[in-house]
Amino acid sequence: MDWLDWLLLAARVVVVFFVLLLSVILLVWVERKVVADMQTRKGPMRAGPRGVLVSLADGIKLFFKEGITPALADRPVYLIAPIVSMLPAFLAFAVIPFGTGVTLFGRRVPFQIADLNVGILWVLAMSSMMVYGIVLAGWSSGSNYPLLGSIRSSAQMISYEVGMALALVSVLMYSGHLRMTQIVAAQDRVWNVVPQLPAFVIYLIAGLAETNRPPFDLPEAETELVAGYHTEYSGIKFAMFYLAEYLNTVTVAAIATTLFLGGWRGPHPEHLAWLWPILWFVVKVLAIIYAYIWIRATLPRFRYDRLMAFGWKVLIPFGLVWVLATGAVIVLPDVYGRRPVVIGAAAVLAVVLLLSLLWSALARRRETVEAPS
């Protein structure tokens, strides 16, 4: 690597950083507009054409607001918590390939900041760091509601991380790679969402919980906790939390796109061959974000114990079973061959297993309906 490589790397980092920031500004507007549309309202209309500058106006307002530090706050932690909550989302984006790349100055420039050979684990690591911002914010505020919110969130995020990890495990078993570019390359014929549909669903649900989006926004449930972990934050520090939440959403959607929807893959003409993959990537990310907004506009917030029960008793067992099934599909044909008899027997076995699970679930439900405790 010489200086030009370093320069190109730095350029990519800067471009990704600012594009992410810009995307958050747009995303806030998109979310408000989509939710308004679903509720037959108009949404923000004043600032800019069709209100597109609304989040810019919000940002300016927050920037010039007085920043208040509570008297009981733990100052250093209180100040770094918003920054800590933003960092993982940016860092996780580093391994995501958002295009094929171009040839500049006679060298290949991939549209990806770093192609780590443990890319998927890096994503997992960063999603496990996401909880710190919230936990530290809640603790350092020196106030009860933020503390309750942060304790809730740490329990929630740790729980759903397990489900998310199981979804990622089955994807990496299926594609056989940890490197993000290779996972995308392995989806050249069929996107992972087809063979790995259950993992995709698990990932999306766990992603909702990881980003604290409704209906899993328990850490900031305003009916119970005022505003949860960021109750005591104001001005630019509050803006950082806001930014972090939307950044996390973008990152989760981008990861889902890369792992399940074929990343930047899509049919495109030969003209401007470097541009089309980026467009495909953006379109897919937007589709997932749209689904998230849709869910937010549709579902009420979960009760906290229901949330934990769903995570531990439904999502994680289901994820485990799916990892097992994926492993069976990968390994068994190599051991027993691909004879129709074997495949048929396996299919029958799978159906019987599924039916028995369903039956026991129904029986349990009948029991609780008949004998309410």
Add this chain to the structure above:
Amino acid sequence: MAADWIVFWVCAPISIGSAIAMLLQRNAVHAALFLIVNLFTVAVLYLVLGAPFLFAVQIIVYAGAIMVLFLFVIMLLGVDREERLVERLRGQRTAAILLGLGVVGEVVFAIRAGVGFSTRAPAGFGAANGGGNPQALGRLLFRAYFLPFEVTSILLMVAAVAAMVLARRRERPVASAERRAQEPIEPSEPSEPSEPREEEPVG
């Protein structure tokens, strides 16, 4: 090579500094935060040493999961007040200093005398890592060391189940009695014990 060198000299001082800061910190949460910084920089050093899998796992397991649990416990139990620096065991501090110096001495001796891997690269490291470090590790864990690996995982699982069984809530009457004992006595209604509360499910 130069990049490795720069990363090392950036991370190593931060790592040592945060470790010392963790020891000197009286506030439990601050100490935990310095420990997180330390774990992170050590993870980066693993990456520089050519162990990317260990790097990722260090962040996921230690910096991500275990430290979150630490913070969780610290916050939940409210032990975030400053620790008093009074020796509980006599001679503990002297013993700790002596033993610590002993460990430092051992490390210096090991490097000086060239014991183990301190001067030469481990034999067959490059060959074992062929085809990628995570892949090589997976192959070793799930082929050569399959039985010990599974036994360890079962051991950990038993420990987790045992912890849950031991920490489980007591029977209902005891719990409600405990609760009643903890409840502050309202001055306005001195003669009314909280009878109806027994009906409430605990938890």
